[in-house]
């Protein structure tokens with residue numbers, strides 16, 4: 001136990017963020033770092049409450065009270081080992097996880113949870129700085145070959161686990177670099193891409209083979225992969241964006257959030273994008289449609305690009321500031337979330353439905369919206385337009401950030417004949433096996449768009465099932 005009275009003596013002290021005026025002129029990470037002594041004191045606030053609700057809240061089952069205790073004692077190496085025993089990439093989750101664990105922390109009953117996510121990031125960064133995280137290749141190879149297709153957090157976690165188990169793993173990625181949405185979706189100001197390269201270097205030194213710029217199902221057929229490998233793991237994400245098929249959708253200046261964010265991430269990485277192809281918010285009145293994390297990332301990016309104004313609209317009502325009675329602790333608190341991007345200057349509006357895009361000379365100039373209400377009928381919320389509330393928002397750059405519907409079906413999934421579930425995701429059984437022999441599924445491709453931590457947990461689970469399959473098939 002960290003310190004039996006730590007939580008009574010020490011208040012919550014988050015590391016805080018860089019000042020707004022400074023951070024909006026670059027793409028460096030917004031969050032600051034706490035000094036080691038303060039970090040240990042923050043760990044001492046964990047009261048090891050007996051039933052670790054935080055552990056229940058964490059999708060990768062992180063052993064939170066255990067590594068908080070080790071951190072408090074100054075055993076950074078031990079804390080890192082304990083952390084890595086359940087999570088392949090704490091440097092990602094430590095930065096960008098929405099920390100459901102903190103919602104479940106007993107101290108969150110008083111709204112002062114342990115800074116679990118920040119402690120996690122501090123442990124892994126300290127471990128990298130001290131050289132505790134080194135390549136540790138498997139001593140024995142099994143002779144089995146596995147292809148992991150898609151290199152987001154699910155594919156990376158599955159590949160890492162399978163490689164550590166001694167299988168020979170090739171990680172295929174259609175983009176030019178490994179990382180999936182970690183690299184090309186999530187902006188640098190939340191997750192700097194050096195963290196991905198640093199981890200990848202270790203994984204490759206441990207024997208992982210990577211093949212980037214290869215779209216399986218196009219550059220190489222699914223059949224060829226099936227013929228060449230003993231098992232295949234589909235970790236292709238849920239990349240099909242939700243569209244708004246409304247009047248005026250064809251106007252210039254309307255883009256999917258992912259096209260916009262991906263381009264800025266590539267530019268930050270030194271890729272040249274010709275001016276005519278640039279999607280930039282510079283000098284524009286930006287409207288982000290969709291109130292979630294992707295929308296918030298568009299807000300932060302648009303502000304850094306020099307937008308004249310940024311507005312974000314959401315069709316759902318504004319969440320409450322405090323938990324509603326039907327959403328008690330230790331469940332994830334459905335409360336208003338204000339991201340660092342929102343703090344940087346953006347107007348947020350709720351309960352607005354988009355009706356049409358209006359333009360002049362082929363470019364969008366306005367969006368017509370209408371206020372809606374949500375009423376519970378027969379157990380389900382139904383949307384109703386409020387008569388007489390139509391209005392127009394002036395905007396000449398529209399970013400569609402309404403989430404993703406399912407994985408892309410064209411190409412690999414169609415070629416292999418993989419069955420889909422009711423939500424058009426990859427259908428798997430309890431062993432994460434698809435209808436095709438030796439083909440498994442993991443991550444957003446199976447679960448729909450979720451979180452990095454859920455993808456890592458799913459990748460680890462897929463690796464376990466594939467390992468079981470390979471061991472049983474070699475008997």
Ligand SMILES: Cc1cc2nc3c(=O)[nH]c(=O)nc-3n(C[C@H](O)[C@H](O)[C@H](O)COP(=O)(O)OP(=O)(O)OC[C@H]3O[C@@H](n4cnc5c(N)ncnc54)[C@H](O)[C@@H]3O)c2cc1C
Pocket residue numbers: 096097098149150151152153154155156172173174175179180181182185186187190214215216217235236237238239258261293294297411412442443444445449450451452453455
């Ligand atoms: C803008 C944005 C911000 C987000 N922010 C957060 C956040 O702050 N915190 C959080 O927890 N989650 C966040 N998420 C969600 C999180 O990024 C995803 O849930 C997670 O990345 C899913 O992991 P995955 O490995 O299943 O898929 P992905 O990360 O989508 O990776 C799939 C990979 O498969 C590749 N691929 C697809 N088809 C093929 C093929 N045929 N051949 C080869 N490669 C292929 C793709 O190119 C891609 O690299 C965000 C998502 C977005 C879009």
Ligand code: SF4
Pocket residue numbers: 057058059060061062064093094097098099100101102116117120453
């Ligand atoms: S991975 Fe997320 S939920 Fe789990 S301990 Fe870290 S911050 Fe909490």
